[in-house]
Amino acid sequence: MNTHMKQNLWGYAFIGPFVIGFLAFTIIPIISSLYFSFTSYDLFNPPRWIGLENFEKMFTSDPRYLHSLRITFIYVFVGVPLRLGFALLVAMLLNTASRAVGLYRTMYYLPSLIGGSVAVAIMWRNIFGDEGIVNLALLSMGIDPIRWFGDPTAALWMLIFLSVWQFGSSMLIFLAGLKSIPQSYYEAASVDGASFFQKFFNITIPMLSPVILFNAIMQTIAAFMTFVPAFIISKGTGGPLDGTLLYSLYLFKQGFEFFHMGYASAMAWVMLIIIAILTSLIFLSSKYWVHYESEGGK
Template identity: 70%
Template sequence: MGVGKYENGLENNLAGYAFISPFIFGFVIFTAFPIVASLYLSFTDYDLFTAPAWAGLENYSNMFTTDAKYWKSVKVTFLYVFIGVPLRLAFALMIAMLLNTASKAIGLYRTIYYLPSIIGGSVAVSIMWRNLYGDEGVINNALNAIGLDSVRWFAEPLAALWMLITLSVWQFGSSMLIFLAGLKNIPGALYEAANVDGAGPVRRFFSITLPMLTPIILFNTIMQTIAAFMTFIPAYIISKGEGGPLDGTLLYSLYLFRQGFVFFDMGYASAMAWVLLIIVAVLTAVLFLTSRLWVHYESKEG
């Protein structure tokens, strides 16, 4: 009996492994192996056409000491992340609160507002955004209509960066849906009690809505920060792959791409990728460590 149970258990385990083998195979070949390979390549001089030559810490040394463009890409990326992510989350929360109402067409509204997140990172939208901000585009025409001068979006570095930031803010749909789910979970009794006490909309927002949403804010902040650091397509299309003007849109991922597939320095690009991983990991850890100061969770009884 014991041997039979053992054999049946072994057969069940083998069947389970057989079912998950495609995932395991794909993970090892397309994820685990490239990660290990990129770590090795980051210590080599590799141009994609010849065998990698061991270079030790040379790539990291050049990155931190001699490559001015690298530090420019870091600065541009940090500006993009630390300005764009808060604006994106604030806009998403505002729209979520507007959609948190009882209406027969609310499902349609939510779908319409979510669409930018589905198509926002596409090549077509990036091209559309480039045309909107052209010298004779809709944005400059709107500025002229209200008596303001046109902005040279593709000639001024800061203006070009703001063009990317507005595109990232426009892609607020995923964060909005998560905020909306969080708003639905706030007990209505809290608002009823606040109304009885005479609290106005602003007081209810800062005393009830915002504290109850802090776990959702933490989650959205982490996810959107990671996504912002990996932004590539909009910067590539809008700047035509150059990161201009004057490296004003040279995001980290774009510069990494140029090093690996334009200058064929895959060893240097791999080193940049690992530094980016460390930067994102540190920022994520900081968010988690500081969350105990501002994130409020519901108390558990018993």
């Protein structure tokens, strides 16, 4: 055995666990779910091939599916920009040199670490409860309390707020991006008498655009797959009036409550296609607004 092969063997030994896990728990399930998506499968009886019937049903005779798709789109297209905007705002605040910046960074990042957890979703229920802090604040401003869990629109907004609150990971990436913008640009602009907003739109945004692109894509994908908050906040129902029935939640209900595994698999594949289309649209649009320093400021 020559040295080259020996090195390769070591390599295989080390990637072995990952490859085995990847095959057993990712590739094989993906392939079987593709197969199930063309079948009617209730877990008890062997899957029965029905061709495209599942996909047809989704778009022609399942109003609940279309509804769930609609509110998921609202959730993504309202939630992601809000979250990115908020992350950028906080990142810029933290970027102004302060002695305790490390502490603040950690503090603002915390919600993202615990945000997807069950505990936070339960806490959210209390915050927005009848006597929760949000309604008390509204009351003190003279606004009538809102039944956050009783009104379908308000309930969806509550989910959006929860996602905006978990801005930490995008914020950290923005912060790193902000730090890499040469200070000299701002100095030169100041000498020319540029205002804060002029600096923001003509220096910060273009210089940060690759980072914005990255964050936008990652957050869009993550937002589409949101499950835990909707599940906990609606106590697993997607209510009120299906107001929080996000795509993954409906998929879960179809699969594990109604045992329509074939239909649920088909839904998962449609979600994959939707995410792929959206991601490529964002990529395609990027040549109009993303500015790469290395390409000579194209």
